[in-house]
Amino acid sequence: MRMSAHRLESGGRIDRGRPLAFAFDGRRYEGFAGDTLASALLANGVRILGRSFKLHRPRGILGAWGEEPNAIVQIGTGETTVPNLKATQVELAEALEARSVNCWPSARSDVFAFLKMFGPLMPAGFYYKTFKWPSWHWFEPTVRRAAGLGVAPTGADPDRYEERHEHCDVLVVGAGPAGLAAALAATRAGARTVLADDRPVLGGALQWEEKTVDERPALEWVGEVEGELRAASNARVLTRTTAFGCYDHHLVALAERFGEQTARPIRERLWHVRAEQVVLATGAIERQLVFPDNDVPGVMLASAARNYAVQYAVRPGRRAVLVTSTDSGYDAAESLKPRGIAIEAIVDTRMDPGEVAARARRAGFAVRAGYVPVRVHGTRAVRAIDIQPLAETLRAHSTGSLLRLECDLVCVSGGWTPSVHLFSQARGQLRYDAERAAFVPGSGPKGFQCAGSAAGQFALRECLTDGFAAGRKAAKATGARSDAGISPIAAPERTAVAPFWAAPRHDHRKAWVDLQNDVTRADLELAARENLRSVEHVKRYTTTGMAVDQGKTSNMNALGILSDLTKTPIPQIGTTTFRPPYDPVTLGTLAARHVGPLYRPLRRTPLDSQHSDQGACFEDFGGWRRAAWYTSHGQSREECIRAEKRAARGAVSLFDGSPLGKIEVRGPDAAVFLNRMYCNSMKTLPVGRVRYGIMLSEHGVILDDGVCLRLAEDHFLVSTTSGGADRIFSGFEEWLQCEWPDLRVLATNVTCAWGNIAIAGPRARELLSLLSTDVDLDPKAFPHLSVRCGRLENVPARIARVGFTGELSFEINVAAGYTAALWERLLERGAPLGVRPIGIEALQDLRTEKGYLHVGTDTDGRTLPTDIGMGEALAKKSEDFVGRRSLERAEAKRPDRLQLVGLSADDPGTVLPVGAHVVADPKARLGSQGYVTSSCMSEALGRTVALGLVQGGRSRHGESVAIYCNGRLWPAHIVSPQWYDPKGERLNA
Amino acid sequence: MLEHRTPFDSIREGEDPGSATIARELIVTPVRDKGLLLLQSACLQALQTALEREIGLRLPPAQQASWHGPYVLLWQTPAQWLLQLPARECDSIGAALSDRLASALAAITDFSDALVALEVGGAGLADVFMSGCSLDLRADAFPPGRVARTSLADVPAILWNPGGSDRIHCLIERGFETHLFAWLKGTATR
Secondary structure (H helix, E strand, O other): OOOOOOEOOOOOOOEEEEEEEEEEOOEEEEEEEOOEHHHHHHHOOOOOOEEOOOOOOEEOOOOOOOOOOOOEEEEOOHHHOEEEEEOOOOEOOOOEEEEEOOOOEOOOOEHHHHHHHHHHHOOOOHHHHHOOOOOHHHHHHHHHHHHOOOOOOOOOOOOOEEEEEEEEEEEEEOOOHHHHHHHHHHHHOOOOEEEEOOOOOOOHHHHOOOOEEOOEEHHHHHHHHHHHHHHOOOEEEEOOEEEEEEEHHHEEEEEEEOOOOOOOOOOEEEEEEEEEEEEEOOOEEEOOOOOEOOOOOOEEEHHHHHHHHHHOOEOOOOEEEEEEOEOOOHHHHHHHHHHOOEEEEEEEOOOOOOHHHHHHHHOOOOEEEOEEEEEEEOOOOOOEEEEEEHHHHOOOOOOOOOEEEEOOEEEEEOOEEEOOHHHHHOOOOEEEEOOOOEEEEOOOOOOEEEOHHHHOOOOHHHHHHHHHHHHHHHHHHOOOOOOOOOOOOOOOOOOOEOOOOOOOOOOOOOEEEEOOOOEEHHHHHHHHHOOOOOHHHHHHHHOOOOOOOOOOOOHHHHHHHHHHHHOOOHHHHOOOOOOOOOOOOOHHHHHOOOOHHHOOOOEEOOOHHHHHHOOEEEEEEOOEEEEEEEOOOOOOHHHHHHHHHHHHHHOEEEEEOOOOEEEEEEOOOHHHHHHHHEOOOOOOOOOOEEEEEEEEOOOOOEEEEEEEEEEEOOEEEEEEOHHHHHHHHHHHHHHHHHHOOOOOOEEEEOOOOEEEEEEEOOOHHHHHHOOOEOOOOOOOOOOOOEEEEEEEOOEEEEEEOOOOOOOOEEEEEEEHHHHHHHHHHHHHHHHHHOEEEOOHHHHHHHHHHHOOOOOOOOOOOOOOHHHHOOHHHHHHOOOOOOOOHHHHOHHHHOOOOEEEEEEEEOOOOOOOOOOOEEEEEOOOOEEEEEEEEEEEEEOOOOEEEEEEEEEOHHHHOOOEEEEEEOOEEEEEEEEOOOOOOOOOOOOOO | OOOOOOHHHHOOEOOEOOOOEEEOOEEEEEOOOEEEEEEEEOOHHHHHHHHHHHHOOOOOOOOEEEEEOOEEEEEEEOOEEEEEEEHHHHHHHHHHHHHHOOOOOEEEEEOOOOEEEEEEEOOOHHHHHOOOOOOOOOOOOOOOOEEEEEEEOOEEEEEEOOOOOOEEEEEEEOOOHHHHHHHHHHHHOO
16 A cells, blocks of 8 residues: 655545545555545656557646546446546545556556657648558558547446436526525525536635635635525535536536445436526636646646645645746645745746736745746656746747756646536527637527636636626526525635747647647647638647547637637637537436336237237337247247248237227318328228228338228228337328318327237138127128227127238227237137237238238338339329329339339248348349348248349349348349239138 | 226236335325226317216316316317226216217217326325426426326326325326336336
8 A cells, every 4th residue: 555645744625534545557545535536646646647649648637627638547347437537536435446548558657658759750630641541441440449548348337327307497507606606696586496516515616725705714605605505495406416518498417426436326317407597607727838848747737736735635746836827827826835835936928927926926936927838857757847038939949048947846827718618508609808818608598697707707706796696697587586685705816817828839849739639739730731720620630629628728729829820810710619518428327217128118018918928029119019929838939930820821820919000080081181191092992991001201202001991981090000100190190280270180099099919810710700799700791801890709899801911810909908808718719720829020921921011121211102013003093192292203203213022032942131132243242233121931832932122123023133142142033022822812711 | 798907907026016105205006997088179169068068077278187076187289188087987978978079070089998097106206207207297396287298207198286295197108007117116216
């Protein structure tokens, strides 16, 4: 166990009574409860936490929270491992296992470090230019493997994730001073308020800035506000909760973490918050300064150094140089010095910093105004920094007045960039504020306000008043009327900044703009030289601002540099698009409960228990849990399916057709309506008869098929495919409500109200006659394609002479509650007849050998009714119908369209693979003329059968073709799709 | 005569709560012996008159329920309502309404077997439901008499508040009950 060499003897908001053992890159360390992984590693003297993305340069910690670009780690092992977390955001836990990424075997000793020697060969976009020949895809696997960061777990995640919807009057994002003040005002005013913050404790920067609010320590005020909010019945406080996306209608998505302890009932929770008013108090991110070698471990944001020293009692270095272009940067010196960190100098890039520098000098700090950093010494850790007067650096290769400052810590402060990500996602407009050298919120969407630093108010006093006013205004907008009281107040501060986008070039050393993606100023120069003017193009060419941190510390510098290079004002350059998520979100959080059996709801038919009892193997067909086949002791799947098919062809079978869509269409204009919805005629359908019909989209493409039953003059029952009921019903409603409101028609989706059992086979009538019924089953009285309403076993039933097997069939519809009893009775009475239940697999084979198409299997998104042989029916119909116009296009009449045919393998034992192509040139295996859509071994015919869509297929019956799939060829012939009983004698029996 | 079975008859041990209490904070009670009629009419006045004469109920406003004795009328769409009534009266009242509406464009459909009705109650009700439903179901936002057609655990659902702050009636399409039970149990026992 290594001792914490850099831990301060006292102070910090860590629990020294709760030491925690953890490991990083296989080494054991110790930290305390309240630490982050980053603070604990710094306390243990670990400086290198990762390797850079492209050149594998050693990288240390730059930030202290979500802005961190370098310290990307993998947490945990096995199925619970999580890649690409920022060490700065990982709360320390007992036995935490963390590893660096993009390096091997460790960040300290990375064998790929040699890549930095090839740096000059790898400028921005080098792979676009280099890996072109013979093809990018030739290199892609290697490059992808080399370029990855963390590793995704390969097993199923055993942890539990939750989801929650929330509604509130006011959502406040961020619990820094502005957010706390806003939540306080909104809650006091009586609004139902939700306050969300991504840190484990409230207060934001007040945790380390050591300021006062209302003339007392700021943290006292934070504690009081937290207590008041948590006690209020109209407020909810969410810590460890990141607002990562703003969507339409004030929907804000939050990801709540439940700590990193190993045993936890819930790991993360996804919140969908719909808020009437949103206050974004998301703070601001301190900017890196761009100068040569600014990526050496030990170069750290000034605010981060302060955070580590004050909140975590960690000494990030012993001798520090502070480089700043802002007044606020000086604050770090005042916090670090009393904690034993020597301040070698404050280097201010501004020529005349004013009062802040004078005050620092009076406090004993050495201030170098008008100086800029030109080089950092050290490779694995900062050893010194060279600075030079700005005027000198502007002279090429000048080394005059170079000043070397020995140090092991360089604190940088390049100004503050408001976190406007969520505001921008909500379609808020940004404007460039030259005084603040940053983009700040401009006109916003209704109901959204930015407050505090997020709005460019960087001083605590303004943060508090701005936040309080925003909370009060938001609450008022929701109708809350209680008195919010007065705003908390703090002492005034100076926050002046002078933009300093990059130090002038100094020899060949790299000045890093985006540390996470290894983007240098030279890369931006190259992009500008290559005339990439749009910031969006520059982003994609150089990759600046991409990946995990989305340019949190780099975007503004990149824009500033680009502005200098292209001589274009920053407002004209604009920003890249802010897209969710603001911070990475695990896939587990997004999936929440939608995993395993709850992945999506699967409907069960009224016969589900009966299928289970009969040994059914279930599969998901169109959102229904359906019996695929029924197991039989000692028989394989194929043997079971064959036996089912034999029963249907030789005796009698039962099939659960309950999922078939059933839509009742009633009203005086029902026939007119259905005549428009089907491409074939329904107006002429007599009462008591049934007709097969096809419905088309407006593009003329086959949408659904099924039978239409006319129960009365003004009453039809439309049968749809199992998965198509809801879609077709919605379509009916849309046409009725939007296009033809004049039609007197009512449609009702009764799919779930009725169960459906299909009795098929030569003994079907015999079986049905064993039950009591008032329906005359005689074939003359009840012919094929007719329907009778009556009673069966003394319950109301609709019996139709239709089927999908090609055999004598009766489809019986009874109320869903009677279906199970009917099924059991049919099995009981039919036992002597050899009755057997059949599953979907057998049915599919039976319908294939009959040549019945299955929409979605034997049709695709282009298939027209003429392609499946419905041309004659269309020609007979004079009235208009949905999709008719599209069938008049020249494209619809091309003779070489894909048409439904049978495909007969020359070897009758060969089952042609579904998806195999009919190829024009068998030798070259090129020129697809169509493909196999359905294929099986026919039990009845003793050979294989197949259906397919083939170019001009119907005029090519008898033609020899070659079928190709995965390197194999089969000779076959195009034949009629009606393999079995082409005259229909069996189904008309 | 065939035996009539409800989905609750066929749910197996282990797949359902076994009893009405599925977690300490959530109690699910199947609503039995109730019939459902789906009323559709383009002629509201005719339907209004028929309902008042047959069962003494007025059509509720949008997203509301009205009830009188054993009869509950739930708004569904601007031209569609769901009437919950004793199962034994379903045929007779359905026929009577159909007769009264014979000359109007109207349809009365027996939905008793199409939907499964549950009463869900308990202190954790809103928390559990708001894990899978995007509506605000807390008592002040979903008061007695309020009806919503929504999605619960990705299942199309009709929710209504029959009165009180700690119970909601839920109607889902038959076939989804096993999924919903599994989801409720998993959510309530977290």
